[in-house]
């Protein structure tokens with residue numbers, strides 16, 4: 001396939017950005033989207049120009065680093081698929097593809113397609129953990145976990161922290177991410193001791209980082225590569241409300 005790419009180029013947060021046009025030639029349908037960009041970058045480097053900066057790490061859908069808005073949709077709009085797992089067979093020969101960074105005030109741009117997502121790290125630091133004296137190795141199954149709770153916690157734990165939910169939301173809300181992280185731990189017996197504090201502190205940090213409010217449009221769930229359900233937002237709101245009522 002031969003494709004035309006319109007790529008957002010911006011040297012840093014202080015300079016204005018613009019779309020630059022590149023030709024991607026002889027693209028194989030089995031290439032991932034990032035491999036296609038690697039090949040385009042090789043040609044850019046051969047011309048002595050600055051390659052396109054973009055994030056990636058695992059390239060197998062588990063780290064959450066890849067973060068491209070492809071044709072206006074975070075991760076490209078294929079259900080349950082992160083950018084690194086999007087294959088070029090999804091595109092047609094001759095197509096023009098626009099590629100942009102996540103756009104949200106709480107994710108300031110660093111360069112080209114790379115944004116700073118450390119706001120998510122700071123939210124996790126406020127409660128995305130369990131404080132325990134671990135002692136010796138516990139016997140297997142010594143803490144009974146009800147199957148529905150285990151299943152639901154596992155679904156929430158699938159969140160890879162990519163931030164597509166924020167990028168898709170007209171309010172740049174981080175509710176789906178925070179709800180997944182709060183619920184993952186609050187559902188388990190090991191996480192219950194810090195349940196109230198976790199919900200309060202993580203939500204407060206989310207607000208302090210400048211993420212917007214949730215108006216339940218569902219755009220976050222639609223683009224989430226791990227298909228995290230909106231139901232976790234309802235659950236987090238309940239946990240948060242209970243914590244407020246307890247005056248924690």
Ligand code: SF4
Nearest residue numbers: 159160162163165224
């Ligand atoms: S909820 Fe989904 S879209 Fe949001 S950070 Fe987690 S994996 Fe990414």
Ligand code: FES
Nearest residue numbers: 059063064066084
């Ligand atoms: S590069 Fe790790 S999830 Fe895409």
